Amino acid sequence: MNRTEEIEKRISKKDKRWLTKFFSRSHPADIATVLDRADDSDKTWLFSLLGKEQAPDVLAEVEEETARRILEELDAKRLSGIIAELESDEAADIIGGLPPAKREEVLQRASPQQRTELRQLLRYGEETAGGIMATEYVAVSDEVTADEAIEQIRAQADEVEEIYNVYVLDKNGRLVGHLPLKKLFLCEGNTKVSKIMDPEMVKITTDMDQEEVANIFSKYDFVAVPVVDRRGQLVGRITVDDVLDVMEEEFTEDIYKMAGSDGEELLRSSPFRVARIRLPWLIICLFGGMISASVISFFSGTLQQVIALVAFIPVIMAMGGNIGIQSSTITVRGIATGRIDLSHRRRLLLREIGIGALMGIACGTIVGLLAALSYAEYTLALVVGTAMFSAITVSATIGVLMPLIFRYLKIDPAVAAGPFITTINDIVGLGIYFLLATLMLGWLTS
Amino acid sequence: MNRTEEIEKRISKKDKRWLTKFFSRSHPADIATVLDRADDSDKTWLFSLLGKEQAPDVLAEVEEETARRILEELDAKRLSGIIAELESDEAADIIGGLPPAKREEVLQRASPQQRTELRQLLRYGEETAGGIMATEYVAVSDEVTADEAIEQIRAQADEVEEIYNVYVLDKNGRLVGHLPLKKLFLCEGNTKVSKIMDPEMVKITTDMDQEEVANIFSKYDFVAVPVVDRRGQLVGRITVDDVLDVMEEEFTEDIYKMAGSDGEELLRSSPFRVARIRLPWLIICLFGGMISASVISFFSGTLQQVIALVAFIPVIMAMGGNIGIQSSTITVRGIATGRIDLSHRRRLLLREIGIGALMGIACGTIVGLLAALSYAEYTLALVVGTAMFSAITVSATIGVLMPLIFRYLKIDPAVAAGPFITTINDIVGLGIYFLLATLMLGWLTS
Numbered sequence: 001m002n003r004t005e006e007i008e009k010r011i012s013k014k015d016k017r018w019l020t021k022f023f024s025r026s027h028p029a030d031i032a033t034v035l036d037r038a039d040d041s042d043k044t045w046l047f048s049l050l051g052k053e054q055a056p057d058v059l060a061e062v063e064e065e066t067a068r069r070i071l072e073e074l075d076a077k078r079l080s081g082i083i084a085e086l087e088s089d090e091a092a093d094i095i096g097g098l099p100p101a102k103r104e105e106v107l108q109r110a111s112p113q114q115r116t117e118l119r120q121l122l123r124y125g126e127e128t129a130g131g132i133m134a135t136e137y138v139a140v141s142d143e144v145t146a147d148e149a150i151e152q153i154r155a156q157a158d159e160v161e162e163i164y165n166v167y168v169l170d171k172n173g174r175l176v177g178h179l180p181l182k183k184l185f186l187c188e189g190n191t192k193v194s195k196i197m198d199p200e201m202v203k204i205t206t207d208m209d210q211e212e213v214a215n216i217f218s219k220y221d222f223v224a225v226p227v228v229d230r231r232g233q234l235v236g237r238i239t240v241d242d243v244l245d246v247m248e249e250e251f252t253e254d255i256y257k258m259a260g261s262d263g264e265e266l267l268r269s270s271p272f273r274v275a276r277i278r279l280p281w282l283i284i285c286l287f288g289g290m291i292s293a294s295v296i297s298f299f300s301g302t303l304q305q306v307i308a309l310v311a312f313i314p315v316i317m318a319m320g321g322n323i324g325i326q327s328s329t330i331t332v333r334g335i336a337t338g339r340i341d342l343s344h345r346r347r348l349l350l351r352e353i354g355i356g357a358l359m360g361i362a363c364g365t366i367v368g369l370l371a372a373l374s375y376a377e378y379t380l381a382l383v384v385g386t387a388m389f390s391a392i393t394v395s396a397t398i399g400v401l402m403p404l405i406f407r408y409l410k411i412d413p414a415v416a417a418g419p420f421i422t423t424i425n426d427i428v429g430l431g432i433y434f435l436l437a438t439l440m441l442g443w444l445t446s
Numbered sequence: 447m448n449r450t451e452e453i454e455k456r457i458s459k460k461d462k463r464w465l466t467k468f469f470s471r472s473h474p475a476d477i478a479t480v481l482d483r484a485d486d487s488d489k490t491w492l493f494s495l496l497g498k499e500q501a502p503d504v505l506a507e508v509e510e511e512t513a514r515r516i517l518e519e520l521d522a523k524r525l526s527g528i529i530a531e532l533e534s535d536e537a538a539d540i541i542g543g544l545p546p547a548k549r550e551e552v553l554q555r556a557s558p559q560q561r562t563e564l565r566q567l568l569r570y571g572e573e574t575a576g577g578i579m580a581t582e583y584v585a586v587s588d589e590v591t592a593d594e595a596i597e598q599i600r601a602q603a604d605e606v607e608e609i610y611n612v613y614v615l616d617k618n619g620r621l622v623g624h625l626p627l628k629k630l631f632l633c634e635g636n637t638k639v640s641k642i643m644d645p646e647m648v649k650i651t652t653d654m655d656q657e658e659v660a661n662i663f664s665k666y667d668f669v670a671v672p673v674v675d676r677r678g679q680l681v682g683r684i685t686v687d688d689v690l691d692v693m694e695e696e697f698t699e700d701i702y703k704m705a706g707s708d709g710e711e712l713l714r715s716s717p718f719r720v721a722r723i724r725l726p727w728l729i730i731c732l733f734g735g736m737i738s739a740s741v742i743s744f745f746s747g748t749l750q751q752v753i754a755l756v757a758f759i760p761v762i763m764a765m766g767g768n769i770g771i772q773s774s775t776i777t778v779r780g781i782a783t784g785r786i787d788l789s790h791r792r793r794l795l796l797r798e799i800g801i802g803a804l805m806g807i808a809c810g811t812i813v814g815l816l817a818a819l820s821y822a823e824y825t826l827a828l829v830v831g832t833a834m835f836s837a838i839t840v841s842a843t844i845g846v847l848m849p850l851i852f853r854y855l856k857i858d859p860a861v862a863a864g865p866f867i868t869t870i871n872d873i874v875g876l877g878i879y880f881l882l883a884t885l886m887l888g889w890l891t892s
Contacts, residue, residue: 004789029665037787157628164669181627182603218694219475221687223610223669240686241667247690248664248783251697255779310756314872317760321767321868329701337694341483343450422767426760 007034011042020049028054032061035070044073056085059094068097076102080109088114089134089242092121120235129213130206132246133227133236136160139167140193142176147189149179164224167234168197174232175203203228206235210246211336217243254336254414308375309437312367312384313430319363320391320429321422327352327399328417335403335413342407349400356396357389364389383437390436391429398424453480457488466495474500478507481516490519502531505540514543522548526555534560535580535688538567566681575659576652578692579673579682582606585613586639588622593635595625610670613680614643620678621649649674652681656692657782663689700782700860754821755883758813758830759876765809766837766875767868773798773845774863781849781859788853795846802842803835810835829883836882837875844870 010018023031031054035043047070050058059067059082071079071094083091083106095103095118107115117135124130138156140149153166166179177197187196202220204213204227217225217240227236331348334340340348368385372378402421403413456464469477477500481489493516496504505513505528517525517540529537529552541549541564553561563581570576584602586595599612612625623643633642648666650659650673662671663686673682777794780786786794814831818824848867849859 002789004787027666029667154632157632163628182609186600186603218687218690220473221475221690223686240669240690241664244664244667244686244690244693247693247697251693252779252783255701255775310759313756313759314763314876317763318767318868318872321764333698333701337698341450343448422764426764430760 004037011038011046014045016049019046023050023054028057029061031058032063032066036063036066040069043069052081053085056082060086060090064097067094071098076105076109079106083110084114087134087136088117088121088236089132092118092131096122096126124206127210128206129204129208129210129227129238130236132210132213132242133206133238134242135236137167137226137234137237138163138165139169139234140179142168142170142194142197144193145189146184146187146191146193146196149184149193150189164239165226165237167226167237168193169234173234175201175226175228175234177201178226201226203232204238205230211250213238214243214246214250215337218247250336254332308377308380309383309433309441312371312387313433315367316384316387316391316429316433317426319388320395320425323356323359323392324395324399324421324425325417327356327396328403328421331400331403332413332417335407342404345404349397349404352396352400353393356393359396360389360392363392379440383433383440387429387433387436390432391425394428394432395421395425398428450483457484457492460491462495465492469496469500474503475507477504478509478512482509482512486515489515498527499531502528506532506536510543513540517544522551522555525552529556530560533580533582534563534567534682535578538564538577542568542572570652573656574652575650575654575656575673575684576682578656578659578688579652579684580688581682583613583672583680583683584609584611585615585680586625588614588616588640588643590639591635592630592633592637592639592642595630595639596635610685611672611683613672613683614639615680619680621647621672621674621680623647624672647672649678650684651676657696659684660689660692660696661783664693696782700778754823754826755829755879755887758817758833759879761813762830762833762837762875762879763872765834766841766871769802769805769838770841770845770867770871771863773802773842774849774867777846777849778859778863781853791850795843795850798842798846799839802839805842806835806838809838825886829879829886833875833879833882836878837871840874840878841867841871844874 007019007022010022031050035046035058038046043066047055047058059070062070074082079102083095086094091114095106098106107118110118121130121133121135136159138153138160140152144152149166153163157163163181166181166184167175168177168179170176177199178201179193179197183196202216202222202225204216204225206227206229213225216222217238222240224237224239226234227238229235331340331352335342364385364387367388368381371384372381375381399417399421402416402424406413406416453465453468456468472480477496481492481504484492489512493501493504505516508516520528525548529541532540537560541552544552553564556564567576567579567581582605584599584606586598590598595612599609603609609627612627612630613621614623614625616622623645624647625639625643629642648662648668648671650662650671652673652675659671662668663684668686670683670685672680673684675681777786777798781788810831810833813834814827817830818827821827845863845867848862848870852859852862
C-alpha cells in the first residue's frame with residue numbers, strides 16, 4: 001500500500017488520531033494536496049483537524065474549489081483568526097471569494113490597518129499587478145545611515161516572510177531605489193543609504209496585467225519587484241513565488257482555452273459540471289460542422305458523378321486541421337511569451353504562408369500520387385492534390401490570422417486556437433475541394 | 447517611428463556609434479532580444495559592439511539559435527574570457543553547445559578549478575537537476591559561531607550573484623541544514639550556527655528531472671534549493687530564475703509537441719527549415735488520413751445507396767477530433783503539473799468516459815434531430831445520431847488513454863495529444879459511422 005492509499009484509507013475510516021499526527025508533521029503544501037484530492041464531503045472535516053499555525057497556510061495553498069467548500073462552513077470568527085495570520089495578498093484572495101455579507105463581517109473583525117489594506121487590495125483587478133501583490137515589504141528612508149537602516153529593517157523584519165529587497169523611499173513615500181542586502185551586509189555602518197542604494201530598478205504599476213508581470217520576472221530574472229501607484233509611491237511588492245503560480249495559471253488557462261474548455265476546476269468536479277462547461281463550444285462547432293455538411297449537399301451533383309471524391313474528404317479535412325493547429329499554437333504561444341514582435345505582423349503572416357505553401361506542395365504531391373495509383377483517374381488525382389495544397393496553405397494562413405485578429409479585438413488569442421480554427425478550416429477546406437471538383441471534373445465530364 | 451523600428455533602421459545602416467551607446471545603457475535581457483530579432487547576418491556584428499562587462503550576460507540571455515551563430519565566429523580566446531565571467535550553469539550551457547574540439551580548447555584555457563567544475567556539470571543530463579544547477583553557493587561549517595559564519599559568508603559573497611540561503615555543512619561536506627539570513631541578521635554574534643540553523647529542508651538530487659524540480663519550486667514556493675549527490679554532499683544549487691526558464695521551456699515544448707511540431711527554434715529560422723521540422727508528423731497523419739479514405743471506399747456500397755450519409759462525415763469527424771483534443775489536453779497538462787494522481791488512473795478514465803457519454807448524448811440528439819429535419823429520413827437520423835454519440839464517447843476515452851499509455855511506455859505524453867490522437871479518432875469515428883450505416887440502413891433497405 002503506498003502513501004496515497006494509506007491516507008485515503010485513514011480518511012474513509014475517519015481516523016482522527018492518525019490524520020492529526022500525520023498533518024502535524026507535513027508541509028502545508030502537502031496537506032493542501034490531500035484536501036484537494038479528498039471527496040468534497042470530507043474536506044471541511046479534514047480542515048478542522050489542522051492546528052492554528054497550519055490552518056492559514058493550508059487554506060492559502062488549496063485549489064479554489066476546495067477553498068470555497070471550506071470557507072462555506074467556517075464562521076466569521078474562526079475565519080478572521082486565519083486571515084490575521086496570512087500575508088495580505090493571500091488574505092485578499094480568500095476574502096475576495098466570500099459572499100458580500102460574510103466578507104463585510106470578516107473585514108469588521110480585522111484590525112483597522114489590515115482592514116484598510118485589504119479593502120485597497122480588493123479594489124484591484126484580480127489578474128493585475130495590484131491583484132497579486134502583497135502590501136508587506138521592507139523599506140527605509142533615503143536620508144539615514146546603514147546602521148540606522150539596519151535598525152529600521154529589524155523593526156519591520158517580523159512582518160515580512162522573506163526579505164529579498166530593501167526599498168528606499170524619499171520623504172513623500174516615493175520609491176527612489178533599493179538597497180541590496182549584500183551591500184548593506186558588507187559596508188561600513190556610517191555610510192549613507194543614498195550612497196549605497198541602487199537607483200536603477202524596474203517598477204511595476206498596479207494596473208499591469210499579470211501575464212506581463214510574469215514576462216518581466218522571467219526576462220530579467222527577478223525575485224521580487226516593487227509595485228507603485230500612479231504617483232510613484234510604493235504600495236506593495238510582488239515576489240517570484242506568486243509569479244510561478246501566475247505562470248502555471250496562465251499556461252493552464254491558455255491550453256484549456258485552446259482545447260475549447262475552461263479553467264482550473266475541470267480536474268475536480270463532477271462529470272455533469274464538466275460536460276456543462278465544455279458543451280457550449282462543442283455546440284458551436286456542431287453547427288459549424290453542419291455548415292460543412294451543407295457544403296457537401298450543395299455539391300451533391302458533383303458527388304454522384306464521382307463517388308471516389310468522397311474518400312478523400314477525411315484526409316483533406318484532417319490535414320487542414322493539423323496545419324491550422326500548428327500555426328495557431330505557435331502564434332498564440334509567441335504572443336503570450338512576448339516572443340512574437342507584433343510590429344512585424346506582416347512578416348509573420350508571409351512567413352507562415354510560405355511554410356504552409358511548402359508543406360502544401362509536399363502533401364499535395366503525395367496525396368495526388370496516391371489517388372492516381374488507387375483510382376487511375378488522373379483528373380481526380382489533380383483535383384485531390386490541388387485541393388490538399390490549397391487547404392493546407394489557407395489553413396496555415398487562418399491559423400496566424402485568427403489569433404492576431406482576436407488580439408486586435410481584445411479577446412484572448414488562445415480562444416481562437418483549438419476548435420474555433422478547426423471548424424473554420426473544415427468549412428473552407430471542403431468548399432475549396434468541391435469547388436475544384438465541380439470546376440475540373442464537371443467541366444471534363446460535361 | 448517606435449523604438450523597435452528605430453533600432454532596426456540603425457542596424458540596417460550599421461550605425462555603430464548609436465548602437466554602442468544604446469547598448470551601453472540597456473539591460474542585457476533587452477540587448478538579447480534585439481540580437482534574437484536581428485537578421486542572422488547581423489548577429490555577430492552586433493555582439494562585437496558589446497563591452498566586456500555586457501557580452502557574457504547577453505550571451506547567457508539570447509536564444510539557442512542566436513548563441514550558436516555567435517559562438518561559431520568567436521575564437522577560443524575571446525570565448526574563454528566570456529566564460530570566466532559567467533555563473534557555472536550558464537558557462538556549462540554555452541560550452542555544451544560547442545563542437546568537441548573547440549570545447550576542449552576553451553576548457554584548457556579555464557582555471558583548473560573552473561575546468562573541473564565545468565567538466566562535472568557537462569556530465570549531467572541537460573534536463574536534470576544537475577544540468578540546470580550552478581556550483582556557486584554560500585555555505586558555512588556547522589561548528590562555528592554566527593560571527594565566524596558572517597566572516598565565512600563575506601569571503602564567499604563575491605563569487606555568488608545573490609545570496610538566498612546560507613547552507614550548513616558537516617565536516618564531510620554533507621548538507622545538514624540552512625541558515626536563514628534573517629535569523630543570522632538578528633541573532634547575537636556568539637550564537638552557535640548549529641543552534642540557529644534550520645535542519646528541515648528540501649534537497650534535490652542531481653538526477654531529478656527538471657520538470658519535477660519546477661513542480662517542487664512552485665508547490666513549496668522556494669527561491670533556491672540545494673542539490674546533493676548520492677552521498678548527501680552539497681554539489682550546487684538551483685535558483686528560481688532558472689526554474690522560470692524551465693517552466694517556460696517545458697510548457698512551450700508540451701504545447702508544440704501537441705501541435706505536432708518541435709521546440710523553440712520555430713520562431714526564428716527559415717520557412718524551409720520549419721517545414722522540414724513539421725513535415726514528418728504531417729506525413730504520418732497523411733497516411734493515417736488515407737486509412738480513413740479506405741474505410742470510406744470499403745463501405746462505398748452503402749454510400750451509393752444513401753448519398754446523404756456523406757454530408758455528415760465532416761461533422762462526425764470534427765466533433766470526435768474536438769473531444770479528443772479536450773480530454774487529451776486536460777490529461778497531458780494534469781500529468782505535467784502533477785495534479786493528476788496516477789494511482790487513480792481508473793477513476794480518471796471512468797470519469798472522462800462519463801463526460802464523453804454525456805456530451806455524446808447532447809450532440810447526438812442535436813445532430814439526429816437536424817438530420818431528421820433536413821432529410822425526413824428517420825433511419826438516417828438514427829444512424830447519424832448514434833454514430834455521433836459513439837464517436838464522441840470513444841474519442842474522449844482515447845484522449846485519456848493515449849497519454850497514459852505513452853507515459854507508461856516512457857514517451858512524453860504530450861506527443862500523444864494533437865495530430866496523433868486526431869488521426870486515430872478519425873479512423874475509429876468513420877469506422878463506427880459506416881458500420882452503423884451498413885448494419886442499419888443495409889438491413890432496412892435489403
